[in-house]
Amino acid sequence: MRRVCWQCGNRTDDERRVRCDCGEPLWLDTDPESVPDSWPARVESMWDALPLLGLDQPEPPAGLPTAAGGTPLFRTESLDTEGVSVHVKHEGLNPTGSFKDRGTAFGVAEMVERGETRIGTVSHGNMAESVAAGAAAAGMDCTVLVPADIADERLAAIARYDPRLVRVDGDYGRLYYESLAVGRKAGVRFLNSDAPWRVAGQATTALEVLAQFHRRGDVNLDFSGAGRQSPAPDALVLPVSSGGHASGAWQAVRTLTAAGLLDSAPKLCFVQAAACAPIAEAFARGDDEVTAVEGGETIAYSIANADPPSGNRALAAARATGGAVVAVDDDAIERAGERFAGAGVAVEPASATTLAALSPLRERGALEDGDTAALVATGRGFGTGGAAVDADRVELSALGSLFE
Known part of the structure; x- marks a missing residue:
């Protein structure tokens, strides 16, 4: 699946690229000529509608x-x-109660097809829960990066799917960009908010x-x-x-x-x-x-x-x-x-x-x-995880040393 920049039109076959050299995010290159000639007879899941996007x-x-x-x-x-x-x-x-499951499902499916087993995301809400659940269902190794001050009830909702949970010190807003570089080096596919496969x-x-x-x-x-x-x-x-x-x-x-x-x-x-x-x-x-x-x-x-x-x-x-x-x-x-x-x-x-x-x-x-x-x-609200999380199960790390 080729990636294309919506802004400048540059294309790449690099499956790990998320952003263009111009700084804007990439998305998958769709082909209108590959769209079916008729609307689907049923829409019972996202997979019934997906052919309308003109992708393999x-x-x-x-x-x-x-x-x-x-x-x-x-x-x-x-x-x-x-x-x-x-x-x-x-x-x-x-x-898991939100539209995030759609992007997670596509991302997990693509990774399974490619034989990849390590997935991650940066989120302290619906996307974290969705990726953790999707990874658990597919038997993948999952890393979820959350801010150090995340609320306990949110942490519990994510932790029930047993991902690697890491509280990261520092500017949480920069985690999106920094995780892409760290994940690329460590072989972890970060399924963040606007990854082409999530979009x-x-x-x-x-x-x-x-x-x-x-x-x-x-x-x-x-x-x-x-x-x-x-x-x-x-x-x-x-x-x-x-x-x-x-x-x-x-x-x-x-x-x-x-x-x-x-x-x-x-x-x-x-x-x-x-x-x-x-x-x-x-x-x-x-x-x-x-x-x-x-x-x-x-x-x-x-x-x-x-x-x-x-x-x-x-x-x-x-x-x-x-x-x-x-x-x-x-x-x-x-x-x-x-x-x-x-x-x-x-x-x-x-x-x-x-x-x-x-x-x-x-x-x-x-x-x-x-x-x-x-x-x-978009969602019914962030779920509750029940019992509190054992503090020993949650890491506290600087991003640079995350996969060392």
């Missing part, structure tokens, strides 16, 4: 990776806001939404004149943190449009918590590049990324599709979470931002009266 996809290994994706998309009239019809893509029903797996969220809209005729859409092309929601609304999931959505939309499966692409609309919103701030300024921020505390802690490694790509995705990036404060997030619960959907605060974003998206003109929006509820 790996075979899913037995066990947990086969269960990723295939989450429901449903109409929720009680969540309609200011004339916008709402549908919810419930990613909390993935095996490809996470692209299946958007692929599924679009396939599900195609298959359903009872969602307030006009499906007259059924043919190869398909209508889409007017907007796909996702929380954005590192920009990896946003990148996957853009890759999906670009590929399907080039393949001729879409009449028109949905607007990609992203939302951040106001306390830590570098991408939204760059969008509001009209900048082409995202500038790191200090970042404050927010209840949507899982998307509080002050220096997103794929921020520029997410920014470009919103602009290229006529979408927008907005920020919402904690009060709005709490109210949105209550509205989700009132509709019978339990989501984490990061997911609630999608509903809170509808009003500001209307104000910006990204959404209009009568539009249809698919909200991606």
Whole structure:
């Protein structure tokens, strides 16, 4: 699978490369001509939707990776806001409770196919739990790097899958970049937030939404004149943190449009918590590049990324599709979470931002009266691990000596 830079177009066959020489992240080089001529007859897992990305996809290994994706998309009239019809893509029903299982499943499958056995990630939340679970299912050696001050309940949730857990002193924000260099030397594939294989797996969220809209005729859409092309929601609304999931959505939309499966692409609309919103701030300024921020505390802690490694790509995705990036404060997030619960959907605060974003998206003109929006509820919230973790099982290390 060749990697290509979304920004400068440079390509590489180096399977270990994650970022281009220009500094931007790579993604897998998709081929619209390899996309099937028709939509899948069923979407029971991410593997049913993945052929729509036009890749030579790996075979899913037995066990947990086969269960990723295939989450429901449903109409929720009680969540309609200011004339916008709402549908919810419930990613909390993935095996470990978040969309992260999609990228993990693809990454694990590719590694199994190549005979690789050492996987790692940098995370103190949903991605850490997902990678640890995926590695356990595949019998892989797993290393999870977490900040030294990680909360005990988070540590316990990750530790139950028995990875090598390492608290790392120093600047946690730099771990993403430093882990790539250390992992390359040590032969550990770090499946971080915007690794090309993770982005490809996470692209299946958007692929599924679009396939599900195609298959359903009872969602307030006009499906007259059924043919190869398909209508889409007017907007796909996702929380954005590192920009990896946003990148996957853009890759999906670009590929399907080039393949001729879409009449028109949905607007990609992203939302951040106001306390830590570098991408939204760059969008509001009209900048082409995202500038790191200090970042404050927010209840949507899982998307509080002050220096997103794929921020520029997410920014470009919103602009290229006529979408927008907005920020919402904690009060709005709490109210949105209550509205989700009132509709019978339990989501984490990061997911609630999608509903809170509808009003500001209307104000910006990204959404209009009568539009249809698919909200991606990315997770049900970070799981609890039960018993406390034995301190002897958790290492404390400087990154440079990690694999010595």
